[in-house]
Amino acid sequence: MPRINFPDGFDFGVATSAFQIEGAWDADGKGPSVWDTFGHTPGKVHDDVPGDVACDHYHRFRDDVALLKDLGVDSYRFSLSWPRILPDGTGAVNRKGLDFYKELVDELLEAGIAPNVTLYHWDLPQALEDRGGWPNRDVAGWFADYAALVFDEFHGLVPRWSTLNEPIALWVGYGMGAFAPGRADERAGRQAMHHALLAHGRALEAFRAGGDAEAEIGIVLDIWKRHPATASVADHDAAERGDDESFRFFLDPLLLGGYRDRLVRRLTERGVMPETRPEDFELIARPVDYLGLNVYSRVVASAADAEQRWWVAGDAHPGGNFLDNGMEFYPKSVYDAIRMVTGEYGFDRPLYVTENGVSDALGDDAAHPIDDAERIRYVAGFLSWIAKAVEEGADVRGYYLWSLMDNYEWSAGFSQRFGLYHVDTRTLARTPKRSAHWYRDVIAARGFDPAALP
Template sequence: MKAPKIQMELKENIFARELFGEDFKWGVSTAAYQIEGGHDLHGKGPSVWDVFTAKSGTILNGHHGNTACDFYNTYLEDIAMMKELGIPNFRFSLSWPRIIPNGTGEVNQSGIEFYNKVIDACLANDIEPWVTVYHWDLPHELELRGGWADRDIISWFKEYVAVCAKAFGDRVKYWMVLNEPMVFTGAGYFMGVHAPGKKGLTNFLPAAHHAVLAMAEGGRVLRQLIPTAEIGTTFSCSYIEPYTTSRKDVVAARRADALMNRLFIEPILGLGYPEEDLPVVKKLKKYYQPGDTELMQFDFDFIGIQNYTREIVKHSIFVPYLNAVLVKAGNRRVPTTAMGWEVYPPAIYHMLKKYSDYAGMPKIYITENGAAFPDVAADGKVNDTERVHYLRSYLRQVLKAKSEGVNVQGYFVWTLLDNFEWAEGYHPRFGLVHVDFDTQRRIIKSSGYWYKAFLNG
């Protein structure tokens, strides 16, 4: 459909799936630790999240993912529910310690069999499986050997990717290597609020560099073993704006943007790290080995971007290295989600435009977008009108970017099921489907029915 017609229909408040084109991909996204449970069943080894959540005070209300949504046992019903909702694509991640319990060495065939059953169930229901190789649940045994801060992680990861490719590559076409490296290195190896709970620049910098190298090497392993695969990787991103037009705030916003939105994608594209706008990353050179500049690059078939909000940034002398601080949405008196994130639909448009401006940028999928609200189940129903409005508003911005020539070719809602939301435990509910975590009862929310109507209308 031609862009002028799309623009006209947007202005006239007409909104339908067909405006995105017949080949546009629609789906939902999940992650293994957040939904599977079965944390110690059938040979699975402990992950860093199993260990981290067992420590007092690390997670809100002492929650953990030992059972989560029990997807390990309910996957058939949940996939059937996706079929009922008319969702054609399902993004899920593989648990490294379920497949290789110690991270390297002996493969757990029970883990392989589980994911084979999930993949086969998807295909039997005409749902395309999209596999994320790594979504944060590093085997604990590898963390004991240094985890992402140890350069050996690159070879450990390549071994794991090869096992996954050989086991599932005959049926899985779409692959994502890493999920949000900025988050698992920043929150896990600098701030210590995510597993494994490490802090400081001396942990973060090597972890970040090794994640970049592993991302590219993982892509090369998949390309070699599954030549016909569509290979991507995903990045978290937030639209950054300065608090004022003062030079200090503008520079602070530029630094925050370099850290949050540019640090991982630019080396993959062959641009190196954004040293000019974020001088502290010059310290990464300490962890370079000969050939790293070339090894950081890989021509992905697609890039997944994951946007939820925007951030307003101002200068601060109290934040080392960055000299910038976020101005909380709650203090700005703007609409927010249950996570305290601003509801700002143009953010996703701006990030699509920003990434599409890179030379050599491949096609883009929105691999996560969604919102947590204080959903309440009453009389077997959940009327989450705020989420419906959120999804519609953000999708309009995706369509706007597409109509202006951005090569965005898909959109995945985060998420199918209310789940374990990392440091926030089970408090924030992002799902299209409500989960009672005591009984594991599922209730499709109004947003789930809206998505069904949108996809099948």
């Protein structure tokens, strides 16, 4: 296989999120988030260990930026904690919270690393959940005010923004109850998803009004394309339904101007179609500067196993070529996602692969390998398909590996490890894995030789 190369100007980066690494959950005026509440509720997260400390990035961010500089990344994708900046979600500003992010941005810029900032990565202020949370239409206004504040404070400092990361997580939190805030109400989940799109549109308005002409803004969606397990009509329908109710729920209003008829029909028949207003879709469909795609694999959909938990490591599900953590290794999924967005949806602006990575999923500290050859092969597979899409003319501008370090993986706690750097949960020491050295070399060479993979 020939060498895999990437063009000059292609951004290599890594990604994290505030709740998963910062810790300092109640320090310096920060308010609680729904994940703080969820993690302190017995039985909700792995081993009942909340994210109070996580990786303690709040106190160690300068050391972590040094890790980023050593990797040689062009860009670092991270999120802001809404309740660290606005403890009650609205109203009084916590200047110490803003100062933390300003110091982080300054440190990145000093290191020659471009900040890529996500406004929302799942940590809604608990005070806003107490007022109805994402199922309350007022959340779009609350989010717009928060966004306007942040855009003003960081004007000219951040070249790339995203409004939301993976808003499908609201379905998991409100519709399934598996994520914070732990509500299992399908109607509330669908309404929350619609309001997330409204919030995105309102934040986009605030960004354009701010006039930061040198910066770009987009939204980040995760794409797990469903493939029918067999050629049967039932499996085909299961795959179609899964796509419609996950990533197409967001892509259709954003890029096509509304929900597709078959989705509306299904949700209406179940009595869970979200309430919308005619003006909603014009707001939602206002053009973004780029689209971020989070792609990890595909889903093989089977009507005979409609309740399969394909996202849970160790659960039996259709597919093949399984990794050590139980997930299927299907790197072509990223190529398929790029082609779907550019072809089927006609998206003609830049794309970024904003998350891609793999969990060791081998338990806690002692079991986690430093010699993580499987992660290297996984990332190399996805980079190869991204390079193919670029060679064919797709305007893919960058790749962000998830994640810089082993972090607090939501309900899974520290039982799943995605990091290039191992984090010892007792000492919080960061230790580079083999993949960190490999990725550093890929960035420096702007590519790699597939024949040299472990």
